[in-house]
Amino acid sequence: MTLAKPSLGLLRSLTDEHVLNELVAADRLTRAELSARTGISKPTIAESVRRLTDEGLLRDTGERSTGRGRAGSYFALADGLGSALAVEVTAAAIVAERIEVSGETVGRAVEEVPADPEPAAVAAALARAAERAIGTTGPARLAAVSAADPVDRGTGRLVELPDSPFLVGELDPPTVLAPYVSGRVTVDNDVHWAARAELEGGAPADFVYLYLGAGLGGAIVSDGAVRRGGAGIAGEVSHVITAGPDGRAMPFTEVFERLALHRPGSSAIDVPELLRRLAGAGAGAEPAASADAVVAAVCGVLVTIISLTDPEVIIVGGPWGTDERLLGPVVERLNGQPRRAAVRAATAAADTPLTAVRAFALTALRREVLARP
Template sequence: MKTATPATARAINDRLALDLLIEHGPLTAPRLRELTGLSRPTIADLVDRLTAAGLVEFVGEAEQIRRGPNARLYRLISERAHVVGVDLRRTGFTAAVADLSGQTVGTAARRFDTADTADGADSPDGTDADAADGEPDLVAMLTDAIREAADGRVPHIVVIGAPGLVRPYSGEPAGRNEVPGWRPDLPRELERVLGVKVLLENEVNLAAVAEHRLGAAVGRADFVLLWLDEGIGGAVVLDGRLRRGSSGGAGELGWLEVDGVGFCDRIGPEVRETIAPEELAEQIAKGAFAVVSVLDPGLLVLGGSAGRAAGEPLATLVEERLAAKSPIETEVRASTVEGDAVLRGAVLTGLDLVRDEVFGG
């Protein structure tokens, strides 16, 4: 076993303190000692070090009868870096900008319109747009919305959640999707125009990140997210890690066949509007049976707009029908992520990367 060097120990302590400032807000040195278990001199050095690095600043004194150095409050300088999350759908997209604390500081939304064409439009760098006739210039629209949401702030990274497969190692889209104006080089072209790193991820994978950190799967190492929205999809988390598969297709439950019919056709939006909850639960259970039998995740989360809207009543019906089909015990819950799960997962993913960069991994 290797012994941690003093530099490594300092880096670990610094990151621990910064994470606590994110979680709790401004803290005094005694409170930091209490939360970390570190000694008074270690905390004093840590605070001086983080202040000198421009990560922490003094913001006043705690409300207490006895004043003094120990009452000084320190906060994370959350404006040090910003991230952008984008939920890109077939109907439009929403962009959100968050600071290092995770606080949203700006948003912008756009909806696709058949009038958005390349004719007569300029690209963000002043050249003529080259999108196909009748298609919006997606790079220009994204750039405009991101700059509007950022309001002069320079983001460190943009994380986009979009339908379709994304290759795990290259981050490149694998195949076509139905987003208007889509182009295979979208991440790289947006990087060129904005001058910041752009990460593309499957939108349901990002929703699973949010579910794991903020929703029904908090505290669970294993779960499967079934996405019931404009399309049918899924995501897999095992041993606390999102699993993408070798080509980015892990969790794509919509491709399953149920009684000779595609699962996406069995429980798609049009079908969900016409069948009773009991029948919908039966169809979901038939498809979920396959993934439960193979992965034994212990938890199935019903996400997307339809999963959330149906709530626990549908989750209970699915759990009952799944139990009748499989001896593998599986809890079924409705998503509890507040707001846009894809957008929140995109921001969380960006924050993980930027905090490692700014705080030190």
């Protein structure tokens, strides 16, 4: 069997992609340096550089190499190839960053989110942050958004679920950002972004990320991808049935209500009080009972997760989820279960969702540039 030879057009396209990739990674390179980095002959590289310059993707910087041998012109990515917008929406603030193909953050804006926010107020804050981050450069080519609420997979709108502590109403990021973004707006919840960061950081291809903070969340990673489910809310654990303080079955979120661990007038968990009870578990009956009930409830959720998803590891994040006074007893209880998985604390930093969004936006932007018109 004789294999067909690749066409001249395909070979040129591959060469151009190599050249663009090298110049994404470096500020400037000569044709000789491009040839040395790619292993492609100097004449072929020279033709590719000419072609890409004519297309407006490269520019001659006007600088010349020095030293022994023939001087060469330095080439760089052309100006105006576009930027990406990375956005994080939390209960406290909205952060928007404009990122160029080089990876440099060239614009940043922070807008506070008012307490007990109305949807219109959050939408206005999101628009202001995007406008300030974009500046006078014109719309970004694409955007990626992290939101501290469930997100509808089809529309990118925030989903209203019972007992969601950070609900900001029917916020529609793609619509709000439309004046500032010419292309696709990708929206997902913050726990899914955190799980992607753990995956990039070396987590196995099959794990579950459980977030335990003022809010409760989860993400299912299977075969190296976050599984969002039909509506985009796969992994939401607030209403998973688990053991309550009196041993009766109840939704996970209701456990904290029964233990008086909700903030006044809110379904958000009172994290400082929960940590106080974990710390005082050995010093009194009331903290010990609360701590034991929380451990039992978390274990019940994990047993369900393990039974349904068969993860290699459970990664627990969040301000009280990573506390060893919780994790130690949870692991001990799980060891007595017929089916179990390894459990460890999350390793990524507190700003993990924004970091993951930034990386996603940059990768997508570079892919667009490298694809060319």
